[in-house]
Amino acid sequence: MNSHTLLQTVPRNVSEPAGQAVQSPLVEVEQLAKHYFLSRLFSIKSVDGVSFAIRQGEVLGLVGESGCGKSTIARLLTRQTPPTSGQVRIAGQEIADVCGEDLKRLRRTVQLVFQDPFGALDPRMRIGTSMEAPLAQHRIGTREERRDKVMRMLAEVGLDESFYERYPRQCSGGQLQRVVIGRALLLEPRFLICDEPTSALDASMRTQILNLLTDLKRRHRLTMLMISHDLRVVRHICDRIAVMYLGRIVEVADRDALFKTPRHPYTRALIAASMLDRTGLYAPEIQLRGDLPSPLNPPRGCRFHTRCAHAQAKCSQAEPEFESASESHQVRCHFWRELQPDKSAEASSA
Numbered sequence: 001m002n003s004h005t006l007l008q009t010v011p012r013n014v015s016e017p018a019g020q021a022v023q024s025p026l027v028e029v030e031q032l033a034k035h036y037f038l039s040r041l042f043s044i045k046s047v048d049g050v051s052f053a054i055r056q057g058e059v060l061g062l063v064g065e066s067g068c069g070k071s072t073i074a075r076l077l078t079r080q081t082p083p084t085s086g087q088v089r090i091a092g093q094e095i096a097d098v099c100g101e102d103l104k105r106l107r108r109t110v111q112l113v114f115q116d117p118f119g120a121l122d123p124r125m126r127i128g129t130s131m132e133a134p135l136a137q138h139r140i141g142t143r144e145e146r147r148d149k150v151m152r153m154l155a156e157v158g159l160d161e162s163f164y165e166r167y168p169r170q171c172s173g174g175q176l177q178r179v180v181i182g183r184a185l186l187l188e189p190r191f192l193i194c195d196e197p198t199s200a201l202d203a204s205m206r207t208q209i210l211n212l213l214t215d216l217k218r219r220h221r222l223t224m225l226m227i228s229h230d231l232r233v234v235r236h237i238c239d240r241i242a243v244m245y246l247g248r249i250v251e252v253a254d255r256d257a258l259f260k261t262p263r264h265p266y267t268r269a270l271i272a273a274s275m276l277d278r279t280g281l282y283a284p285e286i287q288l289r290g291d292l293p294s295p296l297n298p299p300r301g302c303r304f305h306t307r308c309a310h311a312q313a314k315c316s317q318a319e320p321e322f323e324s325a326s327e328s329h330q331v332r333c334h335f336w337r338e339l340q341p342d343k344s345a346e347a348s349s350a
């Protein structure tokens with residue numbers, strides 16, 4: 001079976017209730033790595049052996065500090081950059097093998113929404129023209145049909161018809177992000193990657209865009225990867241969350257389990273930091289100390305040990321394996337069983 005057939009025939013589960021994840025993965029990532037070689041001896045290990053799967057209809061969150069490799073994963077999943085090693089399968093198809101018409105179809109199946117909507121739109125083009133362009137590129141519909149589709153999509157993302165004639169400079173950041181999301185959905189993708197889609201917006205706009213994405217996800221039965229440095233964002237919209245540190249995933253769990261019983265000291269520190277304003281609790285043993293080490297020379301053993309308040313000798317010597325804390329909860333820490341539940345995490349999950 002070629003990739004064309006695969007991308008066409010792996011159906012959305014029509015019996016699936018809107019918004020509910022089903023078991024079969026749409027996206028499978030195995031031992032993915034991206035090393036940028038600066039010389040024969042030195043390379044930046046942006047992504048260094050990452051594996052995860054996203055089930056059809058599921059929203060997976062990918063969180064971690066700036067520079068831990070999140071956007072590189074988005075670029076690898078959309079084939080904007082080739083991996084150093086590892087595989088990405090979408091709808092069962094290894095994306096590195098896809099070419100020609102099949103690649104065009106893949107590019108339609110997977111859409112990406114970035115942080116900066118101003119950068120994503122040509123300032124000299126009216127919104128309507130920008131939204132119609134990908135439809136024309138993929139030879140979808142007549143000019144009139146494309147215009148109708150765009151008008152309907154504008155309404156779906158909460159914008160009135162006047163936006164069709166506007167230029168980007170005549171819109172707010174939140175309105176433009178609606179345009180960018182609508183433009184991505186016009187191609188009827190199955191997999192939407194959102195890379196920090198709300199980080200350029202203020203708090204009220206952020207909530208509106210997250211609510212819109214939640215709504216569109218249900219209506220279009222999308223599978224999503226939500227990338228953010230902000231735990232509040234992934235908590236709002238995700239079914240499951242993967243926490244990334246220095247090129248690796250260190251914890252994966254269902255959303256509620258992650259917030260209620262975070263197992264990795266790094267996850268605990270991120271939760272504590274994100275809830276600081278609300279709870280006022282920030283116990284010293286869960287504080288995040290120092291800066292992210294350089295991905296040019298990641299620490300030996302557990303990569304987090306240089307910042308971890310619980311680190312012991314073993315942590316600097318041996319890299320922990322992924323262990324299962326429960327069926328759907330994995331953690332990469334030698335001492336996760338010995339960590340006590342912390343107050344910040346309890347308060348934040350209340």
Ligand SMILES: Nc1ncnc2c1ncn2[C@@H]1O[C@H](COP(=O)(O)OP(=O)(O)OP(=O)(O)O)[C@@H](O)[C@H]1O
Pocket residue numbers: 036044045046064065066067068069070071072073229295
């Ligand atoms: N083209 C490149 N050449 C060299 N290094 C790169 C390149 N792209 C990314 N990196 C490095 O790879 C690491 C991961 O970058 P990436 O942008 O994926 O992180 P991120 O978690 O998305 O951070 P941010 O939220 O700030 O975008 C960083 O150290 C970055 O400097």
